[in-house]
Amino acid sequence: MERRTVNTDVLIVGGGTAGCYAAITLSNNSDLKILIAEKANIKRSGCLAAGINAINAYIVKGRTPQDYVDYAEKDANGIVRHDLLLSAAENFNEVTHHVEKLGLVILKDENGDYVARGNRNIKINGENFKPILAKAVKNSKNVEVLNNVNITDLLVENNQVYGAVGFSIKENTAYTITAKKIIIATGGAAGIYKPNNPGFSRHKMWYSPFNTGAGYAMGIKAGAEMTSFEMRFVALRCKDTIAPTGTIAQGAGAKQINSKGFVYEDKYGITTSERVYGTVRENQLGNGPCYLKTSAIGEGNSQEFIAQKDEALLKAYLNMAPSQTLKWIESGKNPSAQDVEIEGTEPYVVGGHTASGYWVNTRRETTIKGLYAAGDVAGGCPQKYVTGALAEGKIAALDIVEKWTVQDDYGLTADLQDKSEKIVKNYEIALAGKPVNQQFDVEQLEEAMQKVMDSYAGGITVNYQFNEKQLALADEKLLQLQQLAINLRAKDLHELMFIYELKERLLVARALIAHLLSRKETRWHTFNENLDYPETDEKYFKYVNSIYEHGNFHIVLRDIVKEAAYEHQN
Amino acid sequence: MSIRINQEKCIGCGRCEGVCPGTLICLEKKSDGTKKAKMLYLRDCWGCVSCVKECPRQAIEFFLGADIGGRGSTMTVTNEKDILHWNINKFDGTKTVIDVNRKNANKY
Ligand SMILES: Cc1cc2nc3c(=O)[nH]c(=O)nc-3n(C[C@H](O)[C@H](O)[C@H](O)COP(=O)(O)OP(=O)(O)OC[C@H]3O[C@@H](n4cnc5c(N)ncnc54)[C@H](O)[C@@H]3O)c2cc1C
Ligand code: SF4
Ligand code: SF4
Numbered sequence: 110m111e112r113r114t115v116n117t118d119v120l121i122v123g124g125g126t127a128g129c130y131a132a133i134t135l136s137n138n139s140d141l142k143i144l145i146a147e148k149a150n151i152k153r154s155g156c157l158a159a160g161i162n163a164i165n166a167y168i169v170k171g172r173t174p175q176d177y178v179d180y181a182e183k184d185a186n187g188i189v190r191h192d193l194l195l196s197a198a199e200n201f202n203e204v205t206h207h208v209e210k211l212g213l214v215i216l217k218d219e220n221g222d223y224v225a226r227g228n229r230n231i232k233i234n235g236e237n238f239k240p241i242l243a244k245a246v247k248n249s250k251n252v253e254v255l256n257n258v259n260i261t262d263l264l265v266e267n268n269q270v271y272g273a274v275g276f277s278i279k280e281n282t283a284y285t286i287t288a289k290k291i292i293i294a295t296g297g298a299a300g301i302y303k304p305n306n307p308g309f310s311r312h313k314m315w316y317s318p319f320n321t322g323a324g325y326a327m328g329i330k331a332g333a334e335m336t337s338f339e340m341r342f343v344a345l346r347c348k349d350t351i352a353p354t355g356t357i358a359q360g361a362g363a364k365q366i367n368s369k370g371f372v373y374e375d376k377y378g379i380t381t382s383e384r385v386y387g388t389v390r391e392n393q394l395g396n397g398p399c400y401l402k403t404s405a406i407g408e409g410n411s412q413e414f415i416a417q418k419d420e421a422l423l424k425a426y427l428n429m430a431p432s433q434t435l436k437w438i439e440s441g442k443n444p445s446a447q448d449v450e451i452e453g454t455e456p457y458v459v460g461g462h463t464a465s466g467y468w469v470n471t472r473r474e475t476t477i478k479g480l481y482a483a484g485d486v487a488g489g490c491p492q493k494y495v496t497g498a499l500a501e502g503k504i505a506a507l508d509i510v511e512k513w514t515v516q517d518d519y520g521l522t523a524d525l526q527d528k529s530e531k532i533v534k535n536y537e538i539a540l541a542g543k544p545v546n547q548q549f550d551v552e553q554l555e556e557a558m559q560k561v562m563d564s565y566a567g568g569i570t571v572n573y574q575f576n577e578k579q580l581a582l583a584d585e586k587l588l589q590l591q592q593l594a595i596n597l598r599a600k601d602l603h604e605l606m607f608i609y610e611l612k613e614r615l616l617v618a619r620a621l622i623a624h625l626l627s628r629k630e631t632r633w634h635t636f637n638e639n640l641d642y643p644e645t646d647e648k649y650f651k652y653v654n655s656i657y658e659h660g661n662f663h664i665v666l667r668d669i670v671k672e673a674a675y676e677h678q679n
Numbered sequence: 680m681s682i683r684i685n686q687e688k689c690i691g692c693g694r695c696e697g698v699c700p701g702t703l704i705c706l707e708k709k710s711d712g713t714k715k716a717k718m719l720y721l722r723d724c725w726g727c728v729s730c731v732k733e734c735p736r737q738a739i740e741f742f743l744g745a746d747i748g749g750r751g752s753t754m755t756v757t758n759e760k761d762i763l764h765w766n767i768n769k770f771d772g773t774k775t776v777i778d779v780n781r782k783n784a785n786k787y
Contacts, residue, residue, distance in 0.1 A: 149700050158700040159727035162785060216784035226787070234784045236763075257702060278702060309681070310744040312701075312725050319701045319725070349747035350726075360787025423777060425785040427765055431728045431754065435743055438767050438775055439752045603702070603719065 110537055111282045116519040117144035117253075119509060120288035122260045122273060123324065125155030126495055127484030128294035129242040130204070131502035136249035139510045143252045146275060146286065148259040148606070149319060151246060155296055156317050156461075156485070157239035157495070160429040162356050163232055164215075165494040166201050169225040174198035177229065181492040184380045186632050187650055188337060188464055190489035192471045192675045197493050200500035205231070208499065212241040227359045236428040238495070258284055259606050260323065262532050263291070263480065264525045265331040270480040271525055273327075274532045278602045283533040287519045290479050290509045293467070294502065297342075297459030297485040298322025298617045300555070300610075303563035303570070304455045305351060307556075313432070315344045315351045316457045324486040325458065326613035328467055329620055329657045334476040334665070336488040336654045337464035338617075339624035341456035341636045343573060345385045347401075348450040352430035354401055357449060361422060363403045365451070367396035377634075381462075381492075385453045386634035389572050400448035407445035419443040453635065455569055458617060461485040461493055463636065468654055471674045472508035473501050476656075481505035489652075539605055545596035551607045554590055554597070558611070561586045562618055566625065567638060576640045577626060584622045591615050620655060623662035627653045681724040681744060682731065683753070688738035689715045695730035695739060704730060732756045732763065740768075 119135055121128045124147035135143050147154055168174055177198040182189045209215050216224040216232035223231040246252055260275035264287075272287040299316035312318040329335060345354055357363045365374040365388065373396075377387030388399045406418045422444045426434040437443060460466030466488030467475045475482050482488075483505045484498035493501070521529065562568055565583035567575040594612050599605040630646035631639050651666040684695075684704075691714030696704045703724060707717040716738070718724075731739045737757060743749030751770035756763055761781040768774055 149702050150697050153698040153727070153729040154700045158725065158729055162787075214782055214784050216786070224784075232784050232786070234781060236779075237781060256697075306744070306747055308744070308746045309722055310726075310747045312723050313744070313747055314725075317700060317725065318723070350743075356785070356787045360785075420777075421786040424779050425787050427763070427777060427779050428785060431741070431765070432726045432743060432747075434765070434777070435741070435752065435754050435767060436748060439743065439748075439750055439769065 118142040120291045121145045123295035124151035127498040127502035130499040131506045134506035150256045151243045160236035162429040163230045166496045193490035197497045197500045201496040204499040269478040285529045292481040293324045295324030296320035302455035302568045303559040321610040322617035326616045334468040336468040340463040342462040344454045350432040352433035363401040367391045382633040403444040464491045473505040573635045574638045627664045685738045694733045698729040
């Protein structure tokens, strides 16, 4: 492998929503040298690839950022960081206006005001959200983009970050990147559990199958503190296509009904986790399948009204989840003529929806000095969604600019150079020669991991429930899979990436198990449904945090932060 | 859920390669010297349709796998400035075109 060393002031790992916006902010506010390392191509990489349907987090007229904090706190049953939610919410509108200036189309009424969807959403055309951000990055001074470079490790010494190591999946090149500050923005983790469609359409999942938890894994390995992995995210989605349901539920007002036509959502509550839980329970009680009642559009309305509404829904889905539109057309029935079947997805670890991720201070610096986290990879701030990812990218970038001091030249200590070389050697070993265990390949081990998580750690098959014995079994099996993964060999660079993705997922899965084991209560149905402790226990009105040391997860229960600012203590 | 690349229509421009969030498409040199796009990992497609929208020749057809109810219909996209024409060729031979203007926001 060819070795390349690149020096930069600020490295951004992952050129998705938060990463691109951090780069734009840094460029607008400083003369620093900025480098984005992205495993795909920033034009459409990450969660925004297909487009999104709305801005889910916006402070609409008559509401305040504090209202948003209160809402998210209630939805997460208290396990949130007030400082993080408030600082994100205070930025929601500003980042939205900025992205509108960059080209995002937002629906306005006759007075020029944004049209609200419910209490916190505004309506957009999100089809080209990502190309708009990517274009702005391209037009920013001092920003260089390394596309198709997959980062696998951080270079950390004495709890200070100095760089990162990765490889190109197009050219036979390994990269050692030195940087004075790093923002990690690699998104959350999908593909840990057996997905809804495990066969041919295994990647037809809600979260991006290409966000494999790399950022979490790098941080875990480097000893960063992580929070709330046990607050898993299970999404309620359209069956088969796993398309978002907000557009038909909030947007078109379709209610959740069971197969007997009974509106069950009031029975179980309306928090994010309760909506999924209700659907799971109704199925268990023999009342499935469950639907969103889009046929209500057709009831008692004029033909013209129905046709307009159908068309608007078909178009709205083309702007974010085209497979759902294809499904409607292929079935020959419009939304008004058939209800949309819904199901819960496999669990994800994703800090944009729940609170899982890096434990950060208010300015989004992690417990490793010089390392920031923004977007789905950062914890403590659930329901931040797309505007939260932008806001966190901005907050981290501005903190870096504010605190910037002229520093020594780039350079790695001999120890870190050794470490980097060792990492690259491992790439070479994986690329050279025949598999050690001929009978196993990445795909097989990935399926094994997903099955273990599904059956023993509360996947779809077991209605998201688990007990401690099952979790312990899961961990034992994951350890075995980690051992087997050491011997995997790749025939090309793409396969090398698959091997690293699997290893990342295995480590994230083990962290998740450690967290699930440590919250000995059921605080959220479905997200953390512990059959040994089916009730909420006030003892656990705390954050469950973890630090990986010598191959074990050291758990810390931390008090809930209610203050407007939080700083790491030494 | 995946895509099929029509080798006759493909002109080898490489635009699809640069938009796939999973880097699943690459350009391949054919024996006659031409370049054609190739789908490397059929089962790894997320179904984001980025490549379909990017292709200037409607060479990439999107379809639903049978495991999620697909019956053989395909979808391509023709770009005309801000208008995206979504062409759906149904398995029964009928065609539907839905035009979406990028300048219009969703109503829901
Ligand atoms: C299908 C879907 C629909 C959504 N709809 C909405 C919506 O309607 N409204 C809303 O407000 N929010 C929505 N969200 C949420 C919102 O889009 C996300 O929370 C937000 O985009 C996350 O931004 P991010 O920067 O953390 O992650 P991403 O934008 O996913 O960026 C992560 C980036 O890191 C790269 N990467 C990963 N690993 C590596 C590595 N090892 N090395 C280098 N690069 C790497 C990835 O390729 C990617 O580009 C939706 C999310 C999804 C998945
Ligand atoms: S639809 Fe999306 S994920 Fe699938 S090949 Fe095209 S760009 Fe890649
Ligand atoms: S964009 Fe279309 S024409 Fe261009 S290489 Fe891809 S498939 Fe071929």
